[in-house]
Amino acid sequence: MHQFQPYPIDLLEFNPFTKLADDWMIITSGSQEKVNGMTASWGGVGVLWGQNTAFIFVRENRYTKEFIDNGEYFSCTFFDKKFKNDLKYFGVVSGRQEDKFKTSGLSVDFYKNIPYIDEGNFVLLCKKTAAVPITEAHFLNPEIKEKWYSGKEENNFHTMYVGEIAEILAR
Template identity: 40%
Template sequence: MQKKAVRDKMEESKKYGCAEVLMMLKQIKLNELSLNPFTMIGDEWMLISAGDEQKYNMMTAAWGGLGVMWGKSVAAVVIRPTRYTLDFVKAKDHFALNFFDSSFKPVLSYCGSHSGRDVDKEKGTGLTPVFTAQAPYFAQAKLVMVCRKLYQQKLDPGCFLDGSLDAKWYPEKDYHECFVGEIAGVWKSE
């Protein structure tokens, strides 16, 4: 995105309560990261984004994980079948995980309570999308991980060893689709 377009978008985003400063993101090596995934995902939340410049969507997620599998650094996310973002993640080879500072909690709440089927989330949040060949991410993020899908599977209710989890989290039987993606690139605010 050109600098003028980013400045114009940032002026517009002020109307929607976003932080007033665009983070300057720098690509880093994965082993340069020092983070607590339990806090980042479970407490601070993240946006999962997928699609392209023509059409994309993002959703808030508080479930997922980071680790090593099949000799690769990976991220795992789960998406319910009712979520609009699921179609975008399924259709593309990559998705992005976007992490923000605490001033963006209202933005993440908005993205978690509004569907891209019904509203323009970009307009509703003032977030500035950045489009790469792999996946869209957001200029205001403090950390972005672009992931290449390696594995996907719908959660199987027959595999729950603790049946109370099924009863508690899936009363509507709307089992998540799980995606494991290799972390192909990481960008961090300077």
């Protein structure tokens, strides 16, 4: 397998609508001592505050949120379709209960002390620049709360994290 290499951001070409909504990603954060990751399909990339940025959304109850809140960096790793079952697993199992990396067979690697998933195709390594809690008061459309925050997810709102893309790695 080819090793990850730094990749120039101006050469990056991908469709964020299919890459996020259909293919998903694993958000990873932590340290050499302890790391956690979770599947996500909400987020995006763009330019904010004069920086190339990625933004992600993490629910309050997710274990990975603790790692992002307590750290300076997070990564977004994207995969081939053959890893879809691993992505499903990372989306439904909590790292509080088990070591998802050991169970899945996916492995964590580090680039400049930022954790990412080694089996991916490309990785956005991000320095956290903002954490914006989303509350019910932010919804201009009341259907959002009904559709996304009812039932078992009642009041389990997201925090939007913005991260400056410090580096991109690709195979």
